Amino acid sequence: MELVEGYGWVTLVLVLHLVENIWMAMQVGAARRKYKVSYPTMYALESENPKANLFNCVQRAHQNVIEFMPTFVSTLLVGGLQYPRVAAAFGLVYIILRYAYFKGYSTGDPQKRFSFGGGLHFFMLFGLMGCTIGFSLHQFFPTAV
Secondary structure, three states: OOOOHHHHHHHHHHHHHHHHHHHHHHHHHHHHHHHHOOOOOOOOOOOOOOOOOHHHHHHHHHHHHHHHEEEEHHHHHHHHHHHHHHHHHHHHHHHHHHHHHHHOOOOOHHHHHHHHHHOOOHHHHHHHHHHHHHHHHHHHOOOOO
């Protein structure tokens, strides 16, 4: 299989997303130490830890990224086969908006996850889904798309 010209941008965005995910995991680890939440506890209980909400917000922000990772990665890689630069652009903006989402959520106020564009990452996923649909249509109707 020969990849389309520009697909390298798609792989670069994928690597950036993986680096961002590792960074977020490290932030959760730092929050575990800071707020004294030991493994295997996934979420702290406020009845046992007065800083539970602060830890839980960091943990939940990262967990949300992990939950959407399969959708992001699959639509980025498949959509990029037909529209590599467009998919890479949607992917890069997605990464930036995910960072904003994480930073806002990590403040301890869940509503701040929507600050600075956090939450708008869903629109980037819709764009990537459009690229993926375009690729699929092109496979079935090569002259129509």
